[in-house]
Amino acid sequence: xxxxLLGAVAYxxxxxxxxxxFRSWLRDSAGLDFDYVLxxxxxxxxxxxxxxxxxxxxxxxxxWVRARxxxxxxxxxxxxxxxxxxxCDLRSVVVVRADSPAVGLAxxxxxxxxxxxxxxxxxTLLPLSLLRSAGLTPGTDVRVRRFDIGVxxxxxxIGGERAAARALFAADPADQVDAACMIDxxxxxxxxxxxxPAGAVRVLAQTPPYDHCTMTAGPSASAANAGPWAAAxxxxxxxxxxxxxxxxxxxxxxxxxxxxxADPSLRPLLDLEGLKEWRPPRLSGYEQLERAxxxxxxxxxxxxxxxxxxRP
Numbered sequence: 001x002x003x004x005l006l007g008a009v010a011y012x013x014x015x016x017x018x019x020x021x022f023r024s025w026l027r028d029s030a031g032l033d034f035d036y037v038l039x040x041x042x043x044x045x046x047x048x049x050x051x052x053x054x055x056x057x058x059x060x061x062x063x064w065v066r067a068r069x070x071x072x073x074x075x076x077x078x079x080x081x082x083x084x085x086x087x088c089d090l091r092s093v094v095v096v097r098a099d100s101p102a103v104g105l106a107x108x109x110x111x112x113x114x115x116x117x118x119x120x121x122x123x124t125l126l127p128l129s130l131l132r133s134a135g136l137t138p139g140t141d142v143r144v145r146r147f148d149i150g151v152x153x154x155x156x157x158i159g160g161e162r163a164a165a166r167a168l169f170a171a172d173p174a175d176q177v178d179a180a181c182m183i184d185x186x187x188x189x190x191x192x193x194x195x196x197p198a199g200a201v202r203v204l205a206q207t208p209p210y211d212h213c214t215m216t217a218g219p220s221a222s223a224a225n226a227g228p229w230a231a232a233x234x235x236x237x238x239x240x241x242x243x244x245x246x247x248x249x250x251x252x253x254x255x256x257x258x259x260x261x262a263d264p265s266l267r268p269l270l271d272l273e274g275l276k277e278w279r280p281p282r283l284s285g286y287e288q289l290e291r292a293x294x295x296x297x298x299x300x301x302x303x304x305x306x307x308x309x310x311r312p
Contacts, residue, residue: 004056005055006056012157018273029265033248037054041312043066046070047070050071050074050078055248056216056218057215061286069301070302071219076218079221080215080217080281081216081281082214083280084275087275094127094206095201097201109141111143111178112179114164115127116164116182119298129296146160165182210288256278
């Protein structure tokens with residue numbers, strides 16, 4: 001193959017700034033034939049990756065789960081290329097008001113729990129899986145109030161999470177919720193924003209650690225093993241196809257891993273993308289989300305969309 005075409009989802013205007021900047025650096029400073037295309041939602045991006053219309057995709061964790069399932073069902077190869085330092089070991093939390101009588105998840109039985117958008121891993125799928133692990137069936141044992149903002153963006157647009165947090169303190173008691181779900185970093189963000197007043201909430205429960213986004217090479221790169229970046233310890237990642245260490249995809253991975261936060265031309269872009277360094281990928285951090293997807297019936301085993309009412 002010649003060159004690298006990347007897909008990214010335009011969840012925010014800054015995505016153009018980020019990938020315009022990376023494109024210039026990769027082409028002009030590193031000499032890689034690189035370009036990118038933007039998508040309005042992850043489902044379309046995943047389909048194009050597996051169909052070979054793009055070479056690599058900057059995938060959300062949920063997009064990785066679907067891409068893996070689609071590729072396996074079609075017998076084509078995918079490979080993780082890299083991820084950010086900030087994608088590793090994240091947690092989602094279930095938050096209640098500081099004066100809530102709840103001391104554990106079981107105390108939410110019969111209560112109202114607010115979540116983010118239907119396709120948010122961190123603010124919906126994973127926290128609801130946590131409730132299930134405590135013996136609570138969403139929609140039966142607890143009422144779920146979902147804030148479907150930015151549907152199709154897999155939670156990258158945090159408007160749904162922010163709305164869920166605000167619902168804890170809604171002026172009208174009829175609009176108030178008893179608990180809200182969000183990623184731990186947004187709990188801190190919403191505190192800084194004043195959405196959650198200082199000292200007014202506490203964490204009732206948190207998920208085990210999980211991983212977030214991953215750069216994924218698709219079948220157009222003839223890749224099931226992107227050189228030194230493949231997660232050899234995870235059977236879900238590999239088939240019997242290799243690309244050489246001199247391929248464009250392998251070089252793309254090397255260049256990302258070599259980006260220096262001290263480089264003044266890269267630092268603003270890395271800040272916008274929310275990282276200080278790119279890291280080799282791992283796939284062990286997605287098992288929790290795989291289970292949550294199955295529990296919710298979001299995708300089937302072959303990657304078909306089966307979530308009720310989901311229209312990205």
